Amino acid sequence: MRSTSFCDGIKSSMNPDTIDSLYAQQVKKKLDAILDLMDEMEREVLQMRLGLIDGREMSVEEVAAELGKSPQQIQRWEEKALQIMHHPEIACKSQACNKNEQ
Numbered sequence: 001m002r003s004t005s006f007c008d009g010i011k012s013s014m015n016p017d018t019i020d021s022l023y024a025q026q027v028k029k030k031l032d033a034i035l036d037l038m039d040e041m042e043r044e045v046l047q048m049r050l051g052l053i054d055g056r057e058m059s060v061e062e063v064a065a066e067l068g069k070s071p072q073q074i075q076r077w078e079e080k081a082l083q084i085m086h087h088p089e090i091a092c093k094s095q096a097c098n099k100n101e102q
Contacts, residue, residue: 034088041067042081045074 031052035043048066051057060078064071 034085037084037088038081042077042084045077046081046085049074049078 035046038046044067045063047053048058048063049060058066060071060074063069064074067074
């Protein structure tokens with residue numbers, strides 16, 4: 001007779017959809033924390049470009065038209081946002097993480 005550990009019981013009771021949902025929640029939480037490091041325009045541009053708002057990715061030109069800005073402005077905001085995504089620790093040291101310490 002095989003003894004069942006507590007972890008085995010949990011694993012067997014979790015279906016793949018539950019695991020996917022938990023993983024998606026963790027990813028969203030981490031993404032939200034990084035987006036919070038950005039200023040409003042950087043965040044909005046990145047969300048529109050990557051389809052994070054409604055699932056539809058937008059071109060630089062579409063975002064520019066939607067926000068009434070030039071494509072060059074959109075590209076600058078996107079570049080800065082991507083830098084923050086790739087190196088959130090730099091942005092954290094320089095700005096928003098100080099809010100969390102108060």
